[in-house]
Amino acid sequence: MIEFRNPYHIEPPGVSRQILSHPTNETEAIELAVFQEHRYAFFYWNKWMRKNESANPPCLVSLDWHQDLCYPCETEKEWLDKLDLTSDAEVSLFSWAKLAGNNDGHILCAAYLNLIGDIYVHCRQASFPDAWKDEELIDKYGNKHTIKKFKTFDTLQDDLLNSSETSVFFDIDLDFFSIKNGLSDGSFEFTYLQEQEIRTMLDKDNPLIHWIFERLKGFTIATEPEHCGGLLRSNKFLDLISKIYFSPELFAPKCNWKWKPKY
Template structure:
């Protein structure tokens, strides 16, 4: 029988095929921040939990909101059976959370956000997305976590509307989450259909360190998660293209290297 315990009990047990980097903080303050990169968006649950625990050790009680750029809304609520499993999780056990993220969260990669909200790993959610045919799809949603705390989930069609709402908020800490399929203009397409994409100049304007919304996010940053999701970008080469676009905008060398630096701080 396979032994499902980690070989090294002190290992962080990161999810399969994921990488992470420690970086200086993009605001220039004297602290570090981490970035997690992976294929399947559900693996973000692991990193959000890890970073929330690290923040709790340093700061005591802390609320961290999630800002996500994603073509899909990814807001499937945990069912009662899943809620029970979530509350039974040992959120301080890195291997257990890694296994849960990989093999117990929905393989469709659409339940990780609300699961994180239910455990109060994430406070409120702000999603810039494209999915939603009807006006009711864009209404705010609410979820009471396992302790009864109410969380608000807000969805936005445009960067401008997201920016306006965030600038009126009193948020102090955020996770910044990017699913690379956001750069597609059409998704959930038929096999014979072709993907359409944002222009490179539009992506640059959206994520540039000169963008005032990005600056606002960076000032409050507690971690960045990036999902490649090649099944929804038009293939792995497309995912790598858009990952490379982010790297060229933000960093002096590709992720996975030692001592990656923010370009705008050099």
């Protein structure tokens, strides 16, 4: 058993985290976490769920090139059943060492523990045609989680704007901004969305983004540079998100949403 210097303040390795005012609610604050390994989102969903005053967990809205929707196997369910969700040290270590290293199992592991509600993923990859169909997961407590995958931003928007969801964890994997992803198809060639397309999609006045920000309970960003075509390309996308949403830049002193008063 690892003995931690401070077991009450442990986070997964390499994470940058910032406390921000809520983008639309003047009485609330949220956290944003940025990390390379997408599975570390599991740690933050658990942390933020512990602070959730509602019995129902927020839904997850994820933008990702991959679906990242592998179901936990029986062994993983046994590990999850034994996991002490009140211990940041234990959950941090679990996120690093026991969640799948290829970062494809964290979402449904979180759903199995009811850390997230229904799941909405706008993605570009499916292993087979039926992988685009809606699915269901029954968690360890008997709750049903609907899993929806969307090929286009517009269909995601239409579904969510007509839903009854009241709270959201917003999740972006930066490889989402690639179109042809050469690491995934073995070609090692990449093409990307144009900057203006990304700006239009993520604009705070875009109906879907406005809807998300009204309900936002936490914001995770996975940089995963190898899936973006390199570290500089990944950093470019992170810098673009920072320019779209924040002033001064993300993680700078007194950083806040561009449209909010400076601290």
